[in-house]
Amino acid sequence: MADEYAKKLIIERLRNMPPNVSVSIGDNGTYSRNELIEQVRTGSEIGLETIHVELEFIRQLPRLAKRVQG
């Protein structure tokens, strides 16, 4: 089960995305922003994977910014 704080954090991050975007996650299909938020909220397999990917993105972002800015 995903940590409730992580879940809320990722939902807020997704809510800050434009409403008219979708994401294709391999053969798991294509989800609109709101559908993905619902997947995270209900803790589905896609939702848990989204939380994992988003948390990894947050962890890597400072390193990424440092690297690309030289």
Place this chain on the structure above:
Amino acid sequence: MKTFLITRPRHDPGLHILHAWSENVITEAIAHGWNVRKADDKHANKKEVQSRLAKKPDFVMFNGHGSDELIQGHNNETLVNTSSSNLLRGTIVYARACKCLNRLGSAAIKNDGRAFIGYKGKLIVWSINEGAAKPLQDPAVEPVLTASNQVPISILKGNSVEEALKKSKKVAEKKMLELLQSNEPYSAPALKGLFSHYFLIDFEGDSTARVY
């Protein structure tokens, strides 16, 4: 003549994007004197693709869904898996498909594949809903697939596997820097897509492999 085989299934929205963005790769291949063999749509099936792989193309690019052990084609039919990875013997592969570097890539190299470039996890592509009909003009898609396309285009131009990856990552870094500083509404989804390509792409096999 150098032969390039490319698979382009298009039976779902994500694959539709990969199909469209592969057109530029095909144009580059023709411009650089390659003999291009396309396995588009229903032709991206096991029988046709395995028949073409048996003719030993120099470079193969798969677009499709994947898992640790396999790459799929039209209607998610398995085209190649670890058991049939000997079909990749002697070739350089770029698999634009999720996860298949993990076990399929290793199996291909054990069966004397030259190099296998692919992804260690799920390649995630964000897009704008209104852009579905024109994926080449979608600002959320453009950064990740421009960086991704740099891999096959570099190979087609005679660069090594290592050089192709470096060039792709350099393009990705330049675009990530732009996106990190941008206030455009679609910079966040574009950055997330680019992030998945940048951190998940890798290779197995000979880093110096190239096609002259």
